[in-house]
Amino acid sequence: MIKEEFKLDNQLCFRLYTASRLLTQAYHPLLSEYGLTYPQYLVLLVLWEKDAQPVNDIAKRLLLETNTVTPLLQRMEKEGILVRRKGEKDARQMIVSLTEKGWELQKKLADVPAIVGNSVLCDSVTPETAPELFRMLDGIIGKLSAPSTLS
Amino acid sequence: MIKEEFKLDNQLCFRLYTASRLLTQAYHPLLSEYGLTYPQYLVLLVLWEKDAQPVNDIAKRLLLETNTVTPLLQRMEKEGILVRRKGEKDARQMIVSLTEKGWELQKKLADVPAIVGNSVLCDSVTPETAPELFRMLDGIIGKLSAPSTLS
């Protein structure tokens, strides 16, 4: 008999992995209409909150590495959604700013959060229980993103 | 002011996406020691539960498409972890079976579930609250993987 711990149905990570993929897929038809991918949408969320940020700040906000974010931003720049210009105070930085097209997407995507939000509602996930889910996911993220235990 | 719904901190998907990535990263040092990736580890979990399955069954169990699973299996076959042979009853199928090396990995990875499981424990995720988290994630997965509402 297989060890209980090895059963797929007892694995937290597989659930997170699957839920993440499926929810990203739920975004797909809504975003692809405007030529966007989900990670690109995340970049937009970050820049809509605060425009003109260096690559590093965007990467940190998304808990991604710059080697993931840089090519992503380059693709978005090619699409005319944003521009990257060298920092004035610090010439190492690339400051990323939205173009008019980037801001227009905010209006066009206005309904996306509500549509996707509704798509996950079910018996176990309701407006009442969602905060608890958020708390638990934040706990996991906080634990795993914490600088590994200093001795 | 930005719409409340557009704030990154109010997004379920971003949390799932991040938690999934970070937890997968937690597996990395444990798996790369044996040359495995996390999706490859998932395939092993499936085959340890039931050996000799067609590609399609493995894909369905992992809620992945065969165009993701096929190349993954080909790489694992090249590593000598499993073999793929044509089905006898149905010549379209490829039956995937573990090799001796594939079974040995089960012993070598025996501690992985416990190590990773411990790594996520925190104030909001405990052995007591974990079942509730599982229930909510299962709800989301069930809702999103359900064949879209038949009219």
Next chain:
DNA sequence: TCTTTTTATATCGCAAACGATATATTGAAT
């Protein structure tokens, strides 16, 4: 039987992720 449709895999192309490494600029130390 012969054609058509469905099913099971596989191939292709592109966009992430991410470890590893390279490059340039800044800041710190001597």
Next chain:
DNA sequence: ATTCAATATATCGTTTGCGATATAAAAAGA
């Protein structure tokens, strides 16, 4: 001022994911 270390991006290579499409075999229909 010079050297050295830290910081900010960028590049490279590999593996996933996944939409789109191709191929082969089985199943269903005429």
